Amino acid sequence: MIDHITIAVGDLEKSKLFYERAFEPLGYRLSFGKEGVFWAFDVGGSLFEIQHTDDKPPLTRLHVAFRVRSRAEVEAFYRAALEAGAGDNGAPGPRPEYEENYYACFVLDPDGYNIEAMLNEPAPQG
Template identity: 50%
Template sequence: MFDHILIGVSDYTTAKAFFLQALEPLGVTVWHENSLGIEMSQPGGISSLCLRQTDEHPARLHIAFTASSRAEVDAFYRAALAAGGQDHGAPGLRPQYHPHYYAAFVIGPDGHNVEAVCHAKG
């Protein structure tokens, strides 16, 4: 539920590869790429994730992507770990948020907390 988020990254090539592989199970692909960076989105999506090379050292960011099913959350988690992410919370219910909050968390190449979440029952 966002228009776009721009993340400054320390290694553009590594970050691009990580996010494309980790988010592929959620249908995220390259929408646009130029000398300024890359913009990724789900097909027909109204929000996007943008990456741009920077020498700045931004604070860690928590970003959650919508998954349409628990299976997509599981697939995101496997893909993100295979892409070099670090486990920060295996797929599972998080009833402290609400009874059907099913999510997985990984730490990306720049230390950002990346989540996929499904709010549907079962």
């Protein structure tokens, strides 16, 4: 399942106003964000995010994050993607700077897009 998609925009505030108006008839609303950095819209169980980027790593003009079921799946995706020719853009691991239980990896696909496998659940105990 797609957890979130992030696209680069040239004018963050202009794009925010555009998407607020365009999404209104669909019932999609601004969910959260940070002034001057990014905005996230709830689009029915997934997030559509806009942010300004100058294409400096780790950011790319398009970012897609796939929600998976376990840390093992994050790690398996990472290994399989690298074996398939992806570039490393962030090894599997906790990302507490995003959220407390966020665990993810990032790879660059053959066209240089940032692809993520992630989950946001507490680590299994045991």
